[in-house]
Amino acid sequence: MKSLFFTQPFFQKNGKSVALFFLVAIVFWFIFLVIIPQLYMLDLSFRANIPPLERGGPKDFYTLEHYRHFVFGSKTSADAYNFVDLGVFGRTIIVSIFVTIANLAFCYPIAFYIAKIATPSTARLLIVSLIIPFWINELLRSFALRILFANEGVINNVLTGIGILDQGILFITYDVGLYTGLIYAYILLMMFPLYNAIESLDVNQIEAAKDLGSSTFRTHWRVVIPHAKPGIVSGCTMVFMLTVGALATPVVLSSPNTLWFPQLIYQWFNLNDNWSRGSAYSIILLIVSVVFVLTMMRIFKVRIGEIIR
Amino acid sequence: MSAGVELKDVSVTFGSFFAAKNVNVKIEGGEFFSFLGPSGCGKTTLLRAISGFQDPSEGQVLIDNKDMLGIGPNKRPTSLIFQNLALFPLMTVAENIAFSLEVRGVSKPERMKRAGELLELIALEGQGDKKVHQLSGGQKQRVAIARALAVEPKVLLLDEPLSALDLKLRQRMRTELREIQKRVNITFIYITHDQGEALTMSDRIAVMNEGELEQIGQCDDVYNNPLTPFVATFVGENNPLFGKIKDLSGDEAKIETSDGVFISSIDKSTNLNVGDEAISFVRPESLFMVKDGNDYKNKLSVKIENIEFEGNVKNFYASLYSGSKIKFSVANAIDTSEIEASSQIELCFDTSKSIILPKGALATE
Ligand SMILES: Nc1ncnc2c1ncn2[C@@H]1O[C@H](COP(=O)(O)OP(=O)(O)O)[C@@H](O)[C@H]1O
Ligand SMILES: [Mg+2]
Numbered sequence: 001m002k003s004l005f006f007t008q009p010f011f012q013k014n015g016k017s018v019a020l021f022f023l024v025a026i027v028f029w030f031i032f033l034v035i036i037p038q039l040y041m042l043d044l045s046f047r048a049n050i051p052p053l054e055r056g057g058p059k060d061f062y063t064l065e066h067y068r069h070f071v072f073g074s075k076t077s078a079d080a081y082n083f084v085d086l087g088v089f090g091r092t093i094i095v096s097i098f099v100t101i102a103n104l105a106f107c108y109p110i111a112f113y114i115a116k117i118a119t120p121s122t123a124r125l126l127i128v129s130l131i132i133p134f135w136i137n138e139l140l141r142s143f144a145l146r147i148l149f150a151n152e153g154v155i156n157n158v159l160t161g162i163g164i165l166d167q168g169i170l171f172i173t174y175d176v177g178l179y180t181g182l183i184y185a186y187i188l189l190m191m192f193p194l195y196n197a198i199e200s201l202d203v204n205q206i207e208a209a210k211d212l213g214s215s216t217f218r219t220h221w222r223v224v225i226p227h228a229k230p231g232i233v234s235g236c237t238m239v240f241m242l243t244v245g246a247l248a249t250p251v252v253l254s255s256p257n258t259l260w261f262p263q264l265i266y267q268w269f270n271l272n273d274n275w276s277r278g279s280a281y282s283i284i285l286l287i288v289s290v291v292f293v294l295t296m297m298r299i300f301k302v303r304i305g306e307i308i309r
Numbered sequence: 310m311s312a313g314v315e316l317k318d319v320s321v322t323f324g325s326f327f328a329a330k331n332v333n334v335k336i337e338g339g340e341f342f343s344f345l346g347p348s349g350c351g352k353t354t355l356l357r358a359i360s361g362f363q364d365p366s367e368g369q370v371l372i373d374n375k376d377m378l379g380i381g382p383n384k385r386p387t388s389l390i391f392q393n394l395a396l397f398p399l400m401t402v403a404e405n406i407a408f409s410l411e412v413r414g415v416s417k418p419e420r421m422k423r424a425g426e427l428l429e430l431i432a433l434e435g436q437g438d439k440k441v442h443q444l445s446g447g448q449k450q451r452v453a454i455a456r457a458l459a460v461e462p463k464v465l466l467l468d469e470p471l472s473a474l475d476l477k478l479r480q481r482m483r484t485e486l487r488e489i490q491k492r493v494n495i496t497f498i499y500i501t502h503d504q505g506e507a508l509t510m511s512d513r514i515a516v517m518n519e520g521e522l523e524q525i526g527q528c529d530d531v532y533n534n535p536l537t538p539f540v541a542t543f544v545g546e547n548n549p550l551f552g553k554i555k556d557l558s559g560d561e562a563k564i565e566t567s568d569g570v571f572i573s574s575i576d577k578s579t580n581l582n583v584g585d586e587a588i589s590f591v592r593p594e595s596l597f598m599v600k601d602g603n604d605y606k607n608k609l610s611v612k613i614e615n616i617e618f619e620g621n622v623k624n625f626y627a628s629l630y631s632g633s634k635i636k637f638s639v640a641n642a643i644d645t646s647e648i649e650a651s652s653q654i655e656l657c658f659d660t661s662k663s664i665i666l667p668k669g670a671l672a673t674e
Contacts, residue, residue: 204395207362212409212460213383222408226399 038286045280066280085264085281092261093288096243099182103190103239104232106183111194112224116203134188142181142252149177149253178253178260185249186242190235197231198224230306237293244289261285311338311495312373312386312463314359319368321354321520328354330520332368336498336513338463341490343499343507346517347543347672352500353392355517356466359498360389372464388462390470394453396441402452403428403437409460427455430489447478454489464496471506483509504544508532516540518672534576534664538588541664543672547590548635551668554585562665564589567631571607573663586668593624595662596637598645598654605657611635613652627654 046062073082114123148154149171156168171177209219250260268278314336321329328351336342344352357363361382370377397405406427407420428434431451471479487510490497501507507514508528515525524536535541552566562575573589581587611627622638639645
């Protein structure tokens with residue numbers, strides 16, 4: 001953003017009117033589509049849940065009830081804490097962390113291969129074959145995975161068909177389908193920052209390390225990964241944010257007895273018609289995600305400028 | 310400890326293109342050996358074959374009389390200094406230098422001690438904690454050398470390491486490199502397109518053109534007795550006089566050109582016969598002006614076109630009767646003030662200071 005607002009070249013290159021249009025468009029986009037809805041939700045999350053008609057009436061007051069509910073549960077419940085919602089929340093965060101790590105582990109070798117080993121034509125082919133599946137929308141991709149992983153699905157049918165297994169594996173019940181789907185869903189958002197970061201590394205650096213006696217593992221650990229760190233953090237934060245907030249994939253691939261936190265939010269908004277509580281839950285998710293990302297940047301000593309670059 | 314390096318019939322091909330072709334050379338242990346050739350002639354490729362980054366398509370690379378086939382770059386007793394140095398920008402100077410020890414599992418205190426010693430060798434004591442980008446060009450250069458030496462290689466390979474430096478620094482680094490080589494007493498294999506660098510530092514040089522070695526020898530020998538027209542024109546400057554052999558006698562030959570008949574020296578190995586097309590080469594510094602040239606065998610009458618003052622010498626660019634161009638240089642100590650553009654003068658050269666070679670491609674630069 002900063003470079004767009006404060007550099008003269010953008011104005012000079014595109015002419016004043018075009019530049020002004022972009023500037024205004026971006027400011028509008030930011031204010032109307034990002035800031036105002038979020039502020040509205042923030043406000044809503046502190047209000048009692050009442051029908052729109054009663055707004056401003058005696059029942060309209062500020063309250064911490066929705067946040068309290070998230071931690072302690074319904075006032076009529078016997079439990080000391082809201083174990084169900086906290087459980088869903090904790091599981092969502094922890095699984096998302098693992099999904100992010102798995103995504104990184106999966107993408108790093110591929111990104112390295114494309115950036116530094118493959119010939120240009122192979123690299124192009126690989127990039128295209130990574131992108132094409134994403135022309136299909138997320139929901140359909142999730143259903144495709146469901147077809148693969150269902151109890152009577154393709155994988156189980158093949159495995160039992162050729163006699164490797166007597167009985168199908170319960171992929172959906174054990175959430176294997178969900179984890180696979182979540183990893184797969186945001187793979188490009190990991191791949192591209194990683195690829196960009198690794199691509200900019202001088203091959204001589206890798207060869208120099210090797211020439212000095214370094215093993216492949218150590219070359220990656222000491223030379224490639226430190227160089228790619230901004231890309232790694234950038235990819236991880238994006239994947240984590242989106243995984244934690246995923247809805248379509250969990251709806252299709254979750255086992256019937258587990259919930260993903262955004263599903264909970266969806267329920268408050270749409271099924272229970274409690275927008276205030278839905279807002280509170282959204283805000284909680286947002287805050288935890290942002291804290292997570294900032295912590296990550298702190299740990300890896302990466303500044304926000306490096307990530308955007 | 311130093312080791313000899315031998316290349317036996319080494320060829321490197323990329324597709325059908327020969328980047329190196331039938332290279333044969335034996336480099337002695339402890340020698341400062343340079344490959345000299347124009348950019349794109351295959352020098353880096355050859356160095357990569359020695360360091361193990363490039364497998365030769367044919368032939369053998371022997372280091373210390375051991376065939377290196379199948380031995381990776383991290384297992385060879387060589388260390389490579391890259392054209393762009395390839396220092397690790399995210400590590401400190403000391404970490405860079407000690408990297409090879411780190412990967413060998415040497416303890417940190419010991420590593421840092423060794424890095425300290427090497428920093429002393431390159432006259433950068435106490436600067437180990439700096440980041441690479443805080444160093445000047447010459448200092449980076451020296452850190453790259455120290456990093457390569459930390460492994461205690463038997464052979465140090467240098468890929469045009471001075472090309473990024475400015476002239477003064479480059480000249481100082483030449484002396485410094487030579488001194489470091491003498492101190493550590495290992496084999497240095499140096500590649501460069503700069504003949505000045507090669508001639509000042511090396512014990513021996515190999516002149517390379519389009520993937521092939523044209524001549525191997527001691528610097529003065531290659532300069533004084535080039536074996537091919539390419540070497541004659543690439544190593545130092547040379548004026549070609551094209552013609553046909555008219556007469557051969559011992560180590561002299563008579564060549565007839567459109568600007569006269571000259572007697573030049575000839576090497577027996579050149580196998581020229583009377584009637585063959587040939588070139589006589591005369592260096593700019595071997596041409597001298599005469600007032601009345603009747604007493605001399607090799608006379609050229611030229612018209613001055615351009616004069617260039619270089620400091621220690623004055624360069625004159627002139628055209629011959631046939632239209633071909635010739636360059637000659639006169640030491641500044643000699644008074645040449647009466648010669649100006651379009652003066653008509655006579656030049657001469659000694660038979661022993663010119664050399665006849667079979668017709669062939671010249672260096673184009
Ligand atoms: N990996 C490669 N693939 C194809 N051609 C190459 C490769 N490496 C070098 N070459 C070609 O081989 C020739 C010699 O290159 P190089 O050894 O780098 O020359 P120099 O170091 O003498 O400038 C060049 O024409 C170059 O384009
Ligand atoms: Mg090169």
